[in-house]
């Protein structure tokens with residue numbers, strides 16, 4: 105037997121060691137002594153059978169050890185393809201508008217002033233989603249609103265779509281989860297009460313650009329209202345009402361230190377499990393050593409001064425996320441009815457994958473199979489990579505590297521140190537919580 109390419113041994117904060125397989129997502133907790141034995145025989149794993157047969161048998165039956173590495177890799181690729189084509193979980197992101205009430209300097213969206221989804225496109229969108237729920241037997245629908253600022257068009261677009269889809273989900277017994285990505289200014293009491301009616305699982309992500317001073321320099325309305333205070337106040341209201349609130353901290357070198365003030369401003373809410381801080385380097389900022397040092401300093405200060413009860417997400421700027429853009433069950437619908445795979449590229453005809461028609465059907469453009477998962481998007485380099493099952497890259501990025509090197513600069517064989525970053529993003533896995541909450 106051989107060690108699966110995707111099995112990783114690491115030490116938990118609780119004094120135990122953990123074996124984790126990032127393809128099966130199985131994990132076991134082991135005593136340190138057993139971990140030492142494992143490490144000693146890692147390269148010649150069959151010796152372990154003599155020394156600790158029970159442990160060895162458990163590792164075989166739970167697939168931490170495999171017969172053949174190539175089979176293991178093939179199984180992994182098959183699993184990814186299956187997941188990419190599965191409709192068990194459907195994610196629909198809607199841009200009700202590409203207009204915004206603010207003008208952040210770093211915003212990558214091209215502003216479409218006064219743009220709004222028409223009644224006809226709203227109808228087509230509702231029909232498309234309802235039909236997909238029925239025909240694909242979807243178990244969970246993640247309905248997200250993005251933009252621009254989606255709350256600018258809450259009444260005309262967001263609410264009617266949610267209300268209809270809520271009914272469709274009831275008919276098809278589909279779980280509904282809602283997400284709103286907003287600057288938080290228009291998150292009124294009335295809206296929150298409304299949203300609460302539609303799902304117990306509502307996620308609100310509110311972007312912050314640093315302390316009050318920095319935030320208000322980036323986000324201002326041209327009156328004397330402090331955007332910072334408005335957003336903090338609305339975020340707190342949402343937390344109290346039980347929404348899952350993500351305080352998204354968009355940082356660069358200039359602002360990173362000031363986020364300790366943002367954390368302090370939420371001090372009375374740190375004990376809420378539904379509050380989470382998410383750090384994200386703004387895309388124009390270089391991820392260099394200086395930023396790394398500033399980052400470590402901030403985390404140190406936060407950890408010394410606070411005990412945050414939420415799953416505090418320490419994205420150190422590596423931006424490792426499993427890319428959603430390759431999933432067939434992930435569709436972004438723009439206000440004009442054009443469909444896309446992701447929100448990180450311009451909403452233009454080149455990037456569009458098709459358009460919704462009046463029957464609520466997505467008329468897809470012809471796909472270039474060489475760019476899909478069925479084609480050559482996993483070259484040899486990725487097939488050798490230990491991060492393949494949880495690769496944060498997308499097929500487009502791999503294609504741009506001609507499948508000859510890793511688009512995110514990972515050494516596929518030695519991808520060990522990156523596992524820690526990976527754990528931090530796998531928030532759905534029990535081991536993540538266990539590791540981060542054990543003191």
Ligand code: SF4
Pocket residue numbers: 204205206207208210211212213251252253286287
């Ligand atoms: S609030 Fe968001 S959408 Fe609006 S300008 Fe700023 S970054 Fe862009």
Ligand code: SF4
Pocket residue numbers: 485486487489490491492495496497502509510511512513514516
């Ligand atoms: S080599 Fe890079 S792109 Fe390929 S699977 Fe590994 S992390 Fe992903």
